[in-house]
Amino acid sequence: MNTQELIITWATPVFFLLIGIELVVAKLRGREAYASNDAINSIGLGVISQLVGVFSKLLTIGIYAWCVEHLALFALPDNNLLVWIGALLLYDLCYYWLHRAGHRVNILWAAHVVHHQSERYNLSTALRQTGSGVLLGWLFYLPLAVLGVPLKVFVIVALIDLLYQFWVHTEQIGRLGWFDRVFCSPSNHRAHHAVNDRYLDRNYGGILIVWDRLFGTFVEEDDNDPPVYGTRSPLRSWNPLWANAEVYWHTAVDAWHARRWRDKLLVWLKPPGWRPADVAARYPKPAFAMPVERFDPPLSRPLKLYVLVQFALLLGMTTQFLGMAGTASLPALLGYAAYLVAGLCVIGALMEGRRWAPWAEAVRVLATAAVPLLGGRWFGVPHLDGHLALAIAAVFGLSAVALPWLRPSSARVGMAAASPESATASPR
Numbered sequence: 001m002n003t004q005e006l007i008i009t010w011a012t013p014v015f016f017l018l019i020g021i022e023l024v025v026a027k028l029r030g031r032e033a034y035a036s037n038d039a040i041n042s043i044g045l046g047v048i049s050q051l052v053g054v055f056s057k058l059l060t061i062g063i064y065a066w067c068v069e070h071l072a073l074f075a076l077p078d079n080n081l082l083v084w085i086g087a088l089l090l091y092d093l094c095y096y097w098l099h100r101a102g103h104r105v106n107i108l109w110a111a112h113v114v115h116h117q118s119e120r121y122n123l124s125t126a127l128r129q130t131g132s133g134v135l136l137g138w139l140f141y142l143p144l145a146v147l148g149v150p151l152k153v154f155v156i157v158a159l160i161d162l163l164y165q166f167w168v169h170t171e172q173i174g175r176l177g178w179f180d181r182v183f184c185s186p187s188n189h190r191a192h193h194a195v196n197d198r199y200l201d202r203n204y205g206g207i208l209i210v211w212d213r214l215f216g217t218f219v220e221e222d223d224n225d226p227p228v229y230g231t232r233s234p235l236r237s238w239n240p241l242w243a244n245a246e247v248y249w250h251t252a253v254d255a256w257h258a259r260r261w262r263d264k265l266l267v268w269l270k271p272p273g274w275r276p277a278d279v280a281a282r283y284p285k286p287a288f289a290m291p292v293e294r295f296d297p298p299l300s301r302p303l304k305l306y307v308l309v310q311f312a313l314l315l316g317m318t319t320q321f322l323g324m325a326g327t328a329s330l331p332a333l334l335g336y337a338a339y340l341v342a343g344l345c346v347i348g349a350l351m352e353g354r355r356w357a358p359w360a361e362a363v364r365v366l367a368t369a370a371v372p373l374l375g376g377r378w379f380g381v382p383h384l385d386g387h388l389a390l391a392i393a394a395v396f397g398l399s400a401v402a403l404p405w406l407r408p409s410s411a412r413v414g415m416a417a418a419s420p421e422s423a424t425a426s427p428r
Contacts, residue, residue: 007159008050009322015166019123025172026122033171035296036304037351039124040311041238044344045114046127047318048240051337054325056134063138065151072148087149088157088207091141095161096211098140099204108136109272110247117243119230119294121193126169131244161206165189175221184209187221194227195290232273232288236295238348241341247272254279297353303406307347310365310399314343321379328380336379362403369396 019039026033053060076083102112114130144154167173168189175187184205192203202219205211212218221227233250235243254275255264263276275285299307321336328336346364349357371378373393378384 007163009319011163012319015123015127018167022123022170022172029172031171033120033122034124035120035294036308037238037296037299038118038120038294039122040307040351041240041243041348042118042124042128043315044240044311044348045131045243046129047315047344048131048244048341049129049133050318050322051340052131052134054322054333054337059134060138061151061155064141064145064154067142067145068148068151068154071146073146074148076148076150076153078150078152083149084153084157087144087153088160090144090147090149091154091157091161092205092207093211094140094143095206096204096208096215098137099206100215100217101140103201103204104271106247106251106270106272106274107268110251111135111137113231113247113272114243116193116231117235119234119291121169121171121190121227121229123166123169125193126166132248164207169193180209180220181213182210183207188212188218190227191219191221193229195230195232195288196225196228198222198225199227228290230291234291234295238351240344240348254283257283297351299351299353300406303350306399306402306406307350310343310361311347313395314340314347324380332380339379358403358406362400365396365399365403369393369400 023034098108099112102108111130111133115125115128118125118128141154141158165184168184168186170186171190173186176185179185180187184203184207188203188205188209191199194200199219199221202217203209203212204217209218233246235246237243237246251267255267257279258264258267258276259278260276263279267274267276267279317336318340321333321340325333343364346357346360350361369392372384372389376384376386376389378389378392
């Protein structure tokens with residue numbers, strides 16, 4: 001496990017502790033800060049982002065390391081405080097421009113949209129991260145490599161910038177006076193996540209909000225126009241794979257339908273919501289209207305408890321996955337990652353009330369029980385302790401036994417969850 005993964009692994013319990021504190025504070029104030037389905041979906045997307053990160057180091061770290069070795073203009077030391085401070089400031093500036101481009105260039109929005117899909121705003125939203133941002137995001141940080149910022153410094157300041165942004169995703173902290181004028185704060189970032197006209201495409205700063213003030217993208221939160229969260233094309237799904245793919249899919253469909261080759265390219269490079277005139281005429285989409293209710297398919301209490309337990313087990317397995325990332329074989333890692341993603345997808349389908357979901361879940365838990373019991377092995381663990389194998393088999397065997405007694409809420413009429421393809425509004 002490298003330094004970055006180690007720090008994130010150790011920080012994870014702190015994240016969940018703070019989420020628990022936020023939940024208690026909101027309850028004491030009589031506010032509804034969390035919904036279990038939304039929080040599970042957000043944290044699950046964070047899990048997928050971490051899984052992808054294990055396989056994308058060649059892109060995110062390898063390219064940077066090559067560039068700083070072959071293209072650096074200066075040989076900056078990694079033991080100089082000024083180098084660290086300068087690197088953090090420069091990284092935050094680069095992050096500002098990546099973040100801004102992520103809202104103004106559709107192919108970058110297709111990755112960044114994941115972070116904005118939640119219709120609630122709480123600390124679990126901070127963990128809601130894209131799985132495809134590694135494809136192009138690294139380009140924006142190459143100036144640090146060209147200036148000679150050492151790889152070690154780059155990795156640490158990137159982590160500092162990322163970890164800082166966790167705490168600003170809350171409604172439980174109000175205005176902070178002078179702090180709001182200099183730093184990214186909960187108030188400033190609430191405005192960034194809102195779909196209200198006044199807040200759209202504002203407040204991109206990661207640590208410093210000064211960048212937004214300098215480049216004309218700052219807006220102050222207005223109590224007379226409270227933020228409404230989500231995107232202008234609601235996801236309306238708890239499927240984490242669809243969450244990562246939705247804008248790519250809709251953009252590809254528009255590119256396919258476009259008659260001119262120029263438009264087939266521009267649909268990826270223009271701002272989100274732009275469509276070729278011929279495509280908009282033949283395949284119109286409804287205009288955006290402020291949402292009046294959140295996506296929240298009803299779930300029976302026993303099924304909700306079951307989903308929470310299974311999700312907690314998947315989180316435990318994710319911790320094991322990250323711990324063995326540096327030692328296990330590539331096939332074992334790929335198999336384990338596929339298992340975890342499939343589990344998250346099935347849990348999402350259970351929360352949506354999909355008819356096939358209980359059958360898929362039965363297959364998943366029975367296979368999870370059978371593999372260690374019959375084979376005496378687990379992903380990356382060729383010789384599993386007999387007692388541990390029995391424990392795994394017992395937990396997931398009991399899960400399979402419980403499934404026939406778990407039913408979706410009787411309040412659900414038909415299919416409460418809209419199909420992925422039903423999200424037809426503007427992709428913002």
